[in-house]
Amino acid sequence: MRENIFVQIYNGYINQIQTGQLLPGTKLPSESELAETYGTSRETVRKALNLLFQEGYIHKIKGRGSFVLDVTRMDFPVTGLISFKEMAATLGAPSRTIVSETSMEPAGSTLARQLQVPPETTIWKVIRAREIEGEKIILDKDYFRSDIVPFLSTEIAAGSIYDYLELELKLKISYAKKLISVEPSTEEDQRLLDLKKYTHIVVVRNYVYLENTVLFQYTESRHRLDKFQFVDFARRVKR
Incomplete structure (x- = not known):
């Protein structure tokens, strides 16, 4: 009882x-x-x-x-490898993707280090704001090796890049390493997101690998502080 x-x-x-x-x-x-x-x-x-x-x-x-407590924050899985389209389908809330840039350019020194390629390597750059329930709360900055992903378009970026990579290019995406930090927001964050009063932002850096262990994608996923909690499950193992 x-x-x-x-x-x-x-x-x-x-x-x-x-x-x-x-x-x-x-x-x-x-x-x-x-x-x-x-x-x-x-x-x-x-x-x-x-x-x-x-x-x-x-x-x-x-x-x-x-x-x-405020439970309107949406769970974003830290250990999972999931596209925004797949995550949005589980939220049960109106959402859309706003593409602000899809371009090909030399990696340069900073992105070359992240993707582990020479600076002159050509890469794809995709900048997308994610809007949920009328508020732009995520800014995704994706960079792909163009020797592995030879073509991208605004139309593909507005839908699901992962659907295109897996269904059209037949790439086998396997795993990712993720780093999470809280950082001051940038001018770009403030311009492309609805940040309200928040001066800092949660940044999730993703290094995504194919099944053959080749690093082909680097992503900065930038989240408004109040809207997302990052969820994982951990069990203590006694040694």
Whole structure:
């Protein structure tokens, strides 16, 4: 019976938070009040609240209580290798891609280091803003080796480059190395994204490899701070 009440409290609050019945910043009743409402012990209530806290639905402030967190941020998988088109399909929210540049140019010293090619190597450069629910919140800057990806167009970039690479060019994309940092926003970020008051941005640098271990793509995916949380699963292994 105690377990059933714990699940009832936990699921009840998840539903209210996800459907917007409880807005971010709302203070939850105290443990004593919840125990009285559900006819259970404070220990059972505390168990449900702790799980809500661990999963990012509420924030507990010592001496003040539990408060609802903003769960409108969208999960972006750190360890997965997924296109924006595939991710957007899971969001259930209106989205579109705005292509601002698709060009071919010499790599230059900086991008040559990232792609591990000579500076004179020709590469494709694709700049795309990702709009979700009417706000441009991601700026993707993609660079591809042109000896592996000989052709790109604005039309391909506006759809799914990965669909084109895998279905048309028959490339076998295998894995990626990712580096994540928080950095000051650039003039380009401010011009192409709806940054609002935010002066910093989350940058995910992707180094993408083919099945034959050849590095063929370098990407900077630049995210507005408030809209994305980066999700991974980790299990401690005792040594």
